[in-house]
Amino acid sequence: MVSGPGSMSGTSSSEARDAPRIGLFVTCLVDFFRPSVGFAAVRLLEQAGCAVEVPAAQTCCGQPAYNSGDRADSKAIARDVIAAFEGFDYVVAPSGSCAGMLSHHYPELFADEPEWERRARDLARRSFELVAFLVDVRGMQAVADAAYAGRVTYHDGCSGLRELKVKRQPRALLSSVAGLELTELPGAEVCCGFGGTFCVKYPEISNRMVEEKAADIVGTGADTLLAGDLGCLLNMAGKLKRQGAPVRVRHVAEVLAGMTDTPAIGDTPEP
């Protein structure tokens, strides 16, 4: 099911010397729900000439605490993340939301602690969302060899879009995937209603939002929905599946890496 170690192309030793060292910030949702997104990220980063490492000391970026007003716990978690990822050339996350937390909110958290603020800013400077990193930092213009036969639509996750300006990069790479036809999603920039703890604190409102989103998705006629954040994807997939909509839902990295042999998010495995 999941691409194992054997499927990873190794980098030659000479390339490895020049290759930037990437600390992959897996994100708690990918770690728990969908490791295949993490392996897709590893493959894409390696295709972009990077050496990828995954610090074991990582857990979560701390957003649940941060967005719940718990500054003390947020800072404690942030300190751990900062320490775990010190020394990497770049820190890359397959999530606009978590990358935004590292690059935009950590420095703000430590505004009153100069030494930690310095370290937070240093991490922020090195932190990127996966697809933006591939395109903007590594200059990737096309995927290596991915193909995907299908009509795809794309939802812009809010943090990636508005905090990190991730918009053109996934579209640029998707346009290079053989066989893939992209149909723009009306209201692609409107929140799907996930919002972390919001979706369980105000489930009825969240439900209305994801219902509207699902209707827009189905309205495109696309057979596949992609996005760059697993939180949004779980929410949208959960609603589409509950409605019985025939839309496959995947993280954009899976398609870009050509790793779509696993069941789509929330889909029943092939017997």
Next chain:
Amino acid sequence: MQPTSHAFVENAHRALNDAQLHAALGHMKAGFQDKRAATIARMPEFEDLRDQGRAIKNHTLAHLDAYLERFEAKVTETGGRVHWAPTPAEARDAILKICQAAGARTVTKGKSMIAEEIALNEHLAANGIEPIETDLGEYIIQLRGELPSHIIAPAIHLVKEQVAESFYAHHTELDPKRPLDDARALTDEARAMLRQRFLAADVGITGANFLIAETGSTVIVTNEGNGDLTQNLPRIHIVIASIEKVVPTLEDSATILRLLARSATGQEYSAYTTFSTGPKRPGDLDGPDEFHVVILDNGRSALLGTPAQETLRCIRCGACMNHCPIYASVGGHAYGWVIPGPIGAAINPGLIGLEEAGHLPNASTFCGRCESVCPMRIPLPSIMRHWRERQHERKLSPGTVRAGLGLWAWAARRPRLYRFGTRLAAALLGRLGRRRGRLKRLPLAGGWTDWRDLPAPEGRTFQQHWAARRSGAGR
């Protein structure tokens, strides 16, 4: 007005089950969002104007006392009078006294959110003075005994059939069989009905979009022209405005006016922007004999020096609510106080207290669309987070939520334990959802599974796979 923000969840539940409300709110994309986008696309300097608007207001707020003093001096110099009202009660009393001294029986009103904030209509009516709302939307909701649900489109929650129903019920002197089936007929009827009220009113009360310190002018921006008829026809013009409406100069107002209509309705400029300076002058053939400005604080000065100070840059354009997916889902009434939407979530806790308004800054996904369209670049999500932090500090958030998050945070700081726990949970949920790939029900997760399926975890965590890969590579 008496807030119902504490009942946000119940208010939202009612709103979500109101089909007419849903239909009415469905007009917002074409009515507001698309028009705004098109107008801004025609103004290449828009982002620079936003920076300047922010700078003007920041400068003004940092020197707010001095600009208000200068404003007062100029109003006095031009023959008007300023009344300072720290509280709503003092503002209501000041206005009532002016009306009573004039022997006023009817008062026409231009749209003013500050008048709503101080519950002026109720106070006037209780004292035998009839207040008449003249903005079409305000007039409609006054007939219906409702509150505005939007700061620039007060009746946005209604469909035309509901408006017709109210007109049939209240305009009993007209032919009950007259057709009222479109917005044109409804607008014409309101125009005719209100014309006599304009002419008969003793006092006209308007809000202000700006107060100009340089000249002592008050500024209103309208499309209907009702504000101008309100302030020009009666003998007395009263302006009610809050302290943060002041800007230094006419030029500063010109800059912010370039942002206002474009952000609000997507117009290049509103139909009427009117600068009023003092009462009528010697020889003038019309205009009010008296010009009063009531300046309200009501908790705003206490926001200065706090993160919520930035909300005082707001120019009440409504762009944040026009683009807010929460507002689009529940409408303005659910917020339970005068200012709905993201700006309400950011400012109301400061004005009516965090105990009352605590839900509002929480009912946000932090999607950031409000901030991205705010002409004054108010960091609305950050200010909502600021209120969440105050709630957490004061233990106003539910104890169970705090305990759950505390436990999670404790585990998140212990990677080995965390890995162990997630491995077990992923294996368990993965097994439960293995057949279908998703879960329809999950104990304690009703907030999710009552509404949507939960995609099942693949079964092993990424960290498990990665550790296996590394040990494999090491062999």
Next chain:
Amino acid sequence: MSAGRERILGGIRKGLGRGKLEGEALAAVEARLSAPARNLIPRRTALPTAELVDLFEKMATDVAATLRRVAGPDDVPDAVAEFLAGLNLPSEIKAAPDPRLDDIPWSKRPTLAVSHGAAADSDLTAVTAATAAIAETGTLMLASSAAAPTRLNFLPDNHIVVLRAGQVTGTYEDGWDLVRAAGALPRTVNFVTGPSRTGDIEQKIQLGAHGPRRLHIILVEDGGETGSS
């Protein structure tokens, strides 16, 4: 001074963490107020005069004002009469008692009933002069005076504004410069952009909510050249 005043100003100073403004900070405020400076001016109006007039026409008519160009003041009575006839309106106007309209030979159209003064409820059509016109957004600037009562701009169903091409300027700031140069700020300055409108019912735009249903601009071209109409 009132107690309320001191409480508000005191609250502001407390929030800002300082006392009464003094020294350099106060001087900066005084300087800003005594010599108002322009902020960013959009490039849209960086145009030669003739094109500025065209821009004004485009922007004003985009928001449902109508505009007719005439060669000189002598042509205004016909333009007014034809506007009214075209709409089947009575040939009656209430004109501002404004010296800026004195060069219009109303007697050229004896059937046009002209009275002067402030607007009454019974007046269907007002004719006023403009102070300036702002090309940026097709906006008329109308300043009040004893000769220019404000009610004419709002009460009648139809508002006709006589504008001289030389009055068309680029921006609101240009308009304020003109007003400041003329002396004390007028009691009322109206910026009027198209006729009255509302979108309060289902966001469908309707003209003529409370103010004029129609705004007609008669643009008198300077220099006597033939204007298109």
